[in-house]
Structure formats: structure tokens, C-alpha cells
Amino acid sequence: MNTALGHIRVLDLSRILAGPWATQTLADLGAEVIKVERPAGGDDTRAWGPPFVSDASGKETRDSAYFLSANRGKRSLTVDFSKQEGRDIIRALARDVDVLVENYKVGTLARYGLGYDDIRALNPRIVYCSVTGFGQDGPSADLPGYDFVFQGMAGLMSYTGQADGEPGAGPMKSGVAIGDLMTGLYTATAILAALEHRHTSGEGQYIDMSLLDCIVATNSYQAQNYFTSGRVPQRLGNAHPNLVPYQVFRGSDADIIVAVGNDAQYAAFCGAIGRPELASDPRYARSGERTRNRGSLVPVIADVMRARTVTEWIPLLEAAGVPCGPVNSMRQVFADPQVRHRRMQVRLPHTAAGEVPAVASPLRLSATPVCYGRAAPLLGEHTDAILQGQLGLSPARIAELRARGVI
Numbered sequence: 001m002n003t004a005l006g007h008i009r010v011l012d013l014s015r016i017l018a019g020p021w022a023t024q025t026l027a028d029l030g031a032e033v034i035k036v037e038r039p040a041g042g043d044d045t046r047a048w049g050p051p052f053v054s055d056a057s058g059k060e061t062r063d064s065a066y067f068l069s070a071n072r073g074k075r076s077l078t079v080d081f082s083k084q085e086g087r088d089i090i091r092a093l094a095r096d097v098d099v100l101v102e103n104y105k106v107g108t109l110a111r112y113g114l115g116y117d118d119i120r121a122l123n124p125r126i127v128y129c130s131v132t133g134f135g136q137d138g139p140s141a142d143l144p145g146y147d148f149v150f151q152g153m154a155g156l157m158s159y160t161g162q163a164d165g166e167p168g169a170g171p172m173k174s175g176v177a178i179g180d181l182m183t184g185l186y187t188a189t190a191i192l193a194a195l196e197h198r199h200t201s202g203e204g205q206y207i208d209m210s211l212l213d214c215i216v217a218t219n220s221y222q223a224q225n226y227f228t229s230g231r232v233p234q235r236l237g238n239a240h241p242n243l244v245p246y247q248v249f250r251g252s253d254a255d256i257i258v259a260v261g262n263d264a265q266y267a268a269f270c271g272a273i274g275r276p277e278l279a280s281d282p283r284y285a286r287s288g289e290r291t292r293n294r295g296s297l298v299p300v301i302a303d304v305m306r307a308r309t310v311t312e313w314i315p316l317l318e319a320a321g322v323p324c325g326p327v328n329s330m331r332q333v334f335a336d337p338q339v340r341h342r343r344m345q346v347r348l349p350h351t352a353a354g355e356v357p358a359v360a361s362p363l364r365l366s367a368t369p370v371c372y373g374r375a376a377p378l379l380g381e382h383t384d385a386i387l388q389g390q391l392g393l394s395p396a397r398i399a400e401l402r403a404r405g406v407i
């Protein structure tokens with residue numbers, strides 16, 4: 001298959017989620033990704049279960065579903081680079097790769113002779129990317145941290161959750177590690193930009209990615225609202241700070257999302273719910289006025305929405321051109337006809353389980369489509385093949401290294 005990155009080789013020294021999410025994106029696009037893990041235990045997220053993957057006999061393995069979510073299409077190599085021979089293996093591989101990704105604490109790899117300057121001396125064209133919590137410099141650079149911490153520090157949780165005075169009020173994190181995932185996407189983008197720069201200049205470069213930076217950037221229009229108005233964003237539950245009605249309403253049986261983005265959609269919405277006078281009322285006719293007067297408008301709409309079921313409302317609103325939808329469970333998501341049509345669930349070969357389901361990549365390229373190849377690897381599954389095929393080590397030498405705990 002013709003892939004976008006089939007000519008790119010990546011040495012992945014990252015673990016947990018942000019770095020692996022970036023390298024999985026590169027693997028989806030065809031890059032060869034060698035995932036370096038500790039011989040004992042490997043990536044921490046292998047143990048982040050249950051649930052764990054079961055093998056072909058139904059016996060639970062030691063690999064979690066969490067690990068599978070971010071490591072498909074990679075090859076696993078176990079190396080202990082605290083040992084000199086392990087460091088030699090990493091350096092030998094680094095001579096012949098295009099990209100190295102790592103997410104150790106600031107300065108850790110440099111202490112082992114595996115920092116950017118060390119690797120650049122071996123491979124001047126390398127794109128070397130470090131992913132850390134706070135970045136490579138600044139007063140907090142040496143501190144550890146997980147996504148949850150950064151969701152709070154970067155402000156995301158300050159405006160996420162039910163409003164003060166409402167049941168369940170208080171700051172709320174995202175249901176997924178959104179900071180890690182966004183950092184992974186930003187990281188993949190930065191790596192692709194650096195590779196394109198190398199294509200035109202012949203030069204590699206260093207990339208410094210920070211979870212804190214990436215979540216601060218993800219604040220996007222909430223931060224811009226603050227810059228412009230001087231008002232600190234507040235929690236609004238499922239409501240939107242700039243648009244009304246743009247939130248969850250309760251039907252007679254379940255919840256429904258109404259997402260009105262402009263005045264024409266608002267007029268159509270008012271007609272569809274049988275309250276056309278709300279569209280001509282000067283308090284609500286324009287988007288800015290609706291936002292200012294949400295306190296009087298939203299309760300009126302909420303009363304109307306409770307009169308019908310969600311399955312009654314959705315076709316009425318869709319016929320009027322009003323963006324809307326149900327709040328689906330995960331089971332409902334993957335049963336949805338559009339999700340099924342877009343093939344957002346795939347099945348991938350897995351060495352222990354035979355085959356496992358996975359969420360598909362959303363990337364759709366006509367000439368260089370995504371290629372999955374295989375599910376996440378077993379720990380050290382490709383160690384011998386990589387050391388023999390790429391470094392030319394003999395089986396006897398590999399056995400010797402394994403006996404000493406280097407691999």
C-alpha cells in the first residue's frame with residue numbers, strides 16, 4: 001500500500017499517552033515505529049486495567065485495553081538503557097532513524113548520553129522531540145505531572161462542570177485525558193512540520209512539547225474571551241459561553257443536544273418547536289442578545305423540550321436544519337449508522353488474542369490511506385527481529401544480552 005510516511009522510521013522512547021498517541025498517528029500514516037520499553041513491565045499503561053486483553057483461549061493477558069488504544073502498528077523492543085550495552089543499542093538505532101520521540105523528565109536522557117546533542121552528533125538529520133509536563137525550561141520544568149494535573153493548572157477545569165448553585169457544581173475534568181491527546185496531536189503536527197523543513201533544508205531539529213502549553217492553547221476561544229472582556233470564564237455546565245441555545249435539554253425520556261450557531265438556525269428552531277414568537281422577540285432575535293438574556297430564554301425552551309421524546313424531536317429539528325443529536329452511550333456510538341458507514345471500528349491482528357477491535361483513525365487520505373497492520377505489540381515481541389535485522393546482531397549475541405538483562 002502506498003502510504004504517506006512509509007519512508008519514515010521512528011524511534012519511540014515515550015510511554016503513557018501523549019507521546020504514544022503522537023507516534024501511533026505516525027504509524028497509522030505508514031511510518032515504521034520502534035517502541036522502546038523496559039524489559040521488566042514495559043510501558044506503565046500495559047498494567048492500567050482492567051479491562052485486559054484476553055488471549056485466544058480466553059485467559060486474561062497482562063496488556064490493558066488502555067495500552068492497546070495508543071500503540072497499534074508499532075514494534076516493541078525491550079532495552080535497559082541504564083546499562084552501557086543498552087545505551088549502545090539505542091545509539092546504534094538512532095543513527096538510522098528519522099525521528100526520535102521521548103517523554104522522560106528534563107535532562108534524564110542527556111545523563112545517559114542520549115540527549116539531543118548526543119544523538120544529533122550521530123545523526124544530524126534527526127528530528128528529536130521531547131514531550132514533558134512543563135517544557136524544557138522555566139521554574140517548573142523539573143516537576144512531574146499527569147494530564148489531570150494540567151487540566152486543572154491550565155484552566156480547563158475552571159470552566160468545565162456544572163455552574164455554581166446547580167446540583168453537582170464544581171470543577172470537572174474531561175472524561176478522557178484530553179491534555180495528553182491534544183499534546184499527542186500537536187506533537188505529530190510538529191514532527192511532520194520538522195520533517196517537511198528537513199525535506200527542503202536537509203536539517204534536523206529539536207522539538208520541545210509541553211502538556212501545560214498544549215492545554216493552555218486548547219483554551220482557545222475561552223482564553224480569547226478573557227483577553228477581550230477581562231471577565232474570567234465560569235462554569236456553565238453544558239451551555240456555550242457565546243451561543244444560545246447551545247446545550248443539553250431534557251426531552252420527555254432522555255437528553256438531547258441542541259446546537260444553534262446563527263440567527264437563521266435560531267428562527268428555524270423556534271418554528272420547529274412551535275414557538276415562532278421567540279424568534280421575533282427583540283430580547284432573543286440576535287445572537288448577542290440571546291447570550292445576554294439566556295437566563296430568561298433557556299427556561300422557556302427547556303419547558304417546550306420536555307413535551308416530546310428525543311426520537312420525536314430529532315427528525316423535527318433535522319428537517320428544519322437545526323444541528324441536534326442524542327447523548328449516546330459507547331454502545332450506541334458504535335451502533336450508529338453513520339459511524340458504522342464510516343468504519344470507525346476496525347479489527348486488527350493481535351499476537352496473543354488473534355484479533356482485537358480498535359477505534360479507527362479519523363484520517364481519510366485518498367492517495368495515501370491509513371494502514372493499521374497490527375494491534376499493539378506484546379512486550380518485546382520484536383526485539384530479536386530488530387536487533388538482527390537492523391543492527392546485525394547474531395542470535396548468540398542477543399541471547400547473551402538477554403541473559404544479562406540488557407534486553
